[in-house]
Amino acid sequence: MEGIHLTAVIEVDQLTKAYRVKKKKQGFLGSLTSLVRAEEYEKVALESISFQVKPKERVAFIGPNGAGKSTTIKILSGILHPSNGQGHVLGYCPWKDRHKLAYHIGTVFGQKSQLWYHLPAIDTFELMSRIYEIDRADFRTRRDQLIERFELQPYLQTPVRKLSLGERMRCEIAAAMLHRPKVLFLDEPTIGLDVNAKQMIRELILELNEQEGTIVFLTSHDMGDIEQLCDRAMIINHGSIVLDEKVSNLKRYLQHKTIRLTLQDKGSSADLFDLPGVAVLAKGTQTDLRINTQVISIEDVLGYIVQRHRISDITIQDPPLEEVIAQVYAGKEARQP
Structure with a gap:
């Protein structure tokens, strides 16, 4: 080698890395003009x-x-x-x-x-x-x-x-x-x-x-x-x-997770999920919960749920990447003098 x-x-x-990008003008006259002379600008990737x-x-x-x-x-x-x-x-x-x-x-x-x-x-x-x-x-x-x-x-x-x-x-x-x-x-x-x-x-x-x-x-x-x-x-x-x-x-930026439940006991109400740090996003047979892991652990939430409900399916999801990035920016701004 x-x-x-x-x-x-x-x-x-x-x-x-930067690209030269042609900018199209709006409207019919703009389209005709762009055929002759299109405006360019630099896009930084x-x-x-x-x-x-x-x-x-x-x-x-x-x-x-x-x-x-x-x-x-x-x-x-x-x-x-x-x-x-x-x-x-x-x-x-x-x-x-x-x-x-x-x-x-x-x-x-x-x-x-x-x-x-x-x-x-x-x-x-x-x-x-x-x-x-x-x-x-x-x-x-x-x-x-x-x-x-x-x-x-x-x-x-x-x-x-x-x-x-x-x-x-x-x-x-x-x-x-x-x-x-x-x-x-x-x-x-x-x-x-x-x-x-x-x-x-x-x-x-x-x-x-x-x-x-x-x-x-x-x-x-x-x-x-x-x-x-x-x-x-x-x-x-x-x-x-x-x-x-x-x-x-x-x-530390993953402060929230979402739990999606499919309940067997259809008569159950999502209002029963009365825990600190837990917000109900959707009610019904399929119930979505948003968990603030800084307030309560996922283990405590799951333990609470299985004691009170019959569950046929459960998934735990992280927040979208865009939300994590927003929290990173928020943390940086909070630390700035």
């Missing part, structure tokens, strides 16, 4: 961000839509060029050494497949082994290992277009790991998956990190992904990093 050994596997310094990622870290890079998450991953994987700043992944400059870097990183985009749509996944594995120039014996060993670990055998011969989303995502991650990458970039890997599929994907990613030391760089809107997969979280908003700390510390 030509890249130098660094303490930081990923290093970003004052990275900036990233604004001088800096950070480092150390070996074996699992990093959540999170924020609302349009915050700059995918732009950052595309720059770090060599797909985009920045407008300014410096960056290195495994000692390589991604946008200058993209071909060399590609042999050492894997990428999974939840909304864009790298699998050939009309071919079985096994054919994509074969093709990717040629692209990455993997030794034939090593490829067969690695392929069989991933097939067993990801439980892919039942549908290896099925065209990708006929796979469920959960099955496809397992194949996507397996394909990204064929060449044993040192860094795995995951952009919304569990989007659209059901609870069971999400949990399987999370367990597989953790296993890769623990057993092979794969660095995980993850974007997600799912707080479950962040809490279970990552030990560090960076929040980006409007192209700037507003928070960078341990995921365990991030939990």
Whole structure:
């Protein structure tokens, strides 16, 4: 490998990305004018961000839509060029050494497949082994290992277009790991998956990190992904990093959770949930409760509920990511003199 050994596997310094965007004028006359001379303005996607990622870290890079998450991953994987700043992944400059870097990183985009749509996944594995120039014996060993670990055998011969989303995502991650990458970039890997599929994907990613030391760089809107997969979280908003700390510390911003109950005793009233720190959002057979975890614990609420109601189903949800970010901003403003 030509890249130098660094303490930081990923290093970003004052990275900036701006686009020139054409602005359409409103109305019929404006549309005619725009055909001749459209107004342009500069849209900043990233604004001088800096950070480092150390070996074996699992990093959540999170924020609302349009915050700059995918732009950052595309720059770090060599797909985009920045407008300014410096960056290195495994000692390589991604946008200058993209071909060399590609042999050492894997990428999974939840909304864009790298699998050939009309071919079985096994054919994509074969093709990717040629692209990455993997030794034939090593490829067969690695392929069989991933097939067993990801439980892919039942549908290896099925065209990708006929796979469920959960099955496809397992194949996507397996394909990204064929060449044993040192860094795995995951952009919304569990989007659209059901609870069971999400949990399987999370367990597989953790296993890769623990057993092979794969660095995980993850974007997600799912707080479950962040809490279970990552030990560090960076929040980006409007192209700037507003928070960078341990995921365990991030939990202080998760002051509320929502409990959704499906009651068997239809005659029960949600008014019975009379506890401090508990607000009833919806009443009826399906009841939603908002819990202030600074006032009362989830365990106390659940204990109270099961003593008084017959429950057929229950789910506990974290607040939306946008709410967490709003609380981060509120906390920063409160600490300012």
